[in-house]
Amino acid sequence: MYNHKRFKNVSIYILKGGSALNIYDISEKAGVSIATVSRVLNNSPHVSQKTREKVLAVIDDCDYVPNAFARGLGLNTMKTIGLLCPDASDPYLANALSFLEKAFRKHHYDCLLCCTERSLDARQQGIEMLKSRHVDGIVLMGSTFVEARERDNAYIRNAAKQIPVVLLNASYSCENVYCVMSDEQRATMEATQYLLDTGRKNILYLYHSKNYNGQKKLAGYRSAIESRGGAVNEDLIRFFSDEKTDVPNVRDQLLALKESGLVFDAVQTSEDVLAIGAVKYAKAAGLSVPHDLSIIGHNNSGICQYSEPEITSVDNKLQAVSEQCVATMLGVLEGREMPQKIVFTGELIKRDSTL
Amino acid sequence: MYNHKRFKNVSIYILKGGSALNIYDISEKAGVSIATVSRVLNNSPHVSQKTREKVLAVIDDCDYVPNAFARGLGLNTMKTIGLLCPDASDPYLANALSFLEKAFRKHHYDCLLCCTERSLDARQQGIEMLKSRHVDGIVLMGSTFVEARERDNAYIRNAAKQIPVVLLNASYSCENVYCVMSDEQRATMEATQYLLDTGRKNILYLYHSKNYNGQKKLAGYRSAIESRGGAVNEDLIRFFSDEKTDVPNVRDQLLALKESGLVFDAVQTSEDVLAIGAVKYAKAAGLSVPHDLSIIGHNNSGICQYSEPEITSVDNKLQAVSEQCVATMLGVLEGREMPQKIVFTGELIKRDSTL
DNA sequence: TTGTAAGCGTTATCAA
């Protein structure tokens, strides 16, 4: 007896001037109950072939699309993944974003994007927003999300209590948190070793972030030098705050460093843009690359091919990492047992900025 | 009398092992009706200060967050904007994405990202997805969405029947479709004129897309030459399909062109990456930039500063365009009368690749 | 200013 309902809909139809059809309309047109329509919609096996076809025909005929909000309310999910991204315009993250979205969509999950910038507060809010929207899972893109002080990571633990969290290229141990990463330490170490093994004595290490991966990379640099029997010269390790990362600035700071008497015959960086800055420095200082100065970047992003000479860089397998993030998330959502940590191995891509 | 409801919740509590609080729990704890709680939640003015404070205290105390799905169902909106993006890893679009998301979030709208790649079919599906999720508005990013054949734009018209559509840097006339763009034709014309006015005679024009903006830019190039009393040499206009846009490829094709006898003393492109390719070509051909060859790119993206020499490029005011897209969308959603077309004027940013 | 109750469009339970 859904006469009442029908009347409702008719009145709404008149008022709103033709809003979308609902399940009652379809059930009526097909001469079945809404329960049956719902079953057809959800591919329930308990529907006769004949009924199913009849209902599908009506649905098709009317271009009926079930209301996603009502569905969400009933199922408590809208098949959505929240992507927390510090900066969608960053090439590395933009690539990751593209890979993630594509892979999730393939599996019928939509992506809610939340760019958080740097502050811990913004991240908190982002997570709250995603939780309030009942996303099925959250991906934290990049290791900026993992803070050195444990209490600053409470927001991750809290989120994970309710929703599975996958970390893209970051590491954090906690229940319901899954990490897919590239072994930045090892890859960085191998890059530094390559510089040493091609005769470089004083490798300037430039880094832009002190977060988890930033530290791992630095550790790789140190261990490489030690592995070759050298001693780390702390003067050769330089931090460039994120705001000072633009190319002309890096160039100028390197010029100043040289001016101040610092001697180096190679520059290795935690980010490709910094390496571009090093190339600019070489030019300004009249040094030939790689003859007078070797340069190695990190991320193996497209810009490595833009500079002159093209830059040798550490490839951290972003596509593989991104796609594994999606696979892990899907596995967790399907209730399968998933590894909490998956590590890919990076690779040094040699171009013209090294010997 | 919501004893019944309470009972329900209790049973669910037992079954699910502690799901989130709902409006009934809050109303009970605060000793008011759910209507009052709802009013407080929605900032209704018809609540006494005292009651409001009492309710807010409870809400705060319990960390209560209203269920977004139920809210969506009642209000028929979840304050969400759908962003259709051909490729989130493209630097231009990644920047736009970042600007859009930031501005929408500032106004409490969340963004659902849908990367469509090239095919018309994928776009259709993307739109359908966004419609089915009842997004409040759709932003189509870039002019790839507007097809030359009018019938291929039916998907835009259809979407606009239900949801306001804003086009970022593209133009299409249709009710409920709003365009915010940069005058690419004029900016390109001025760039070409600059080359002519600095003595260049044969300007090779490289473009990568035949879409709306692609055509506008080309038209600008043509009109510049005519404006200086010249005749357009069709041999100097070259299309590089999107797949062949990588730097080494562009370089090689230009080398082949030179080899074939084509004479040109400047290269102007529809995209900065192509200009990088031209720089690489100059180096390979032993030409000095800008002395032997002037080069102008388009978009004024970060990579212009990465190459050697740095590249002169057309700035198409992406940030302003993006933020105006958001402003326009918000205006439409608030029911204000909004202009269907807003045009920003580009600007030539001169660097070292031109005289 | 507050409360009651209908309504949003689904899904899921239970009975037939």
Add this chain to the structure above:
DNA sequence: TTGATAACGCTTACAA
């Protein structure tokens, strides 16, 4: 295999 109906958690007339 089907149908009737409660439930999901909220908003919002309408009454009081």
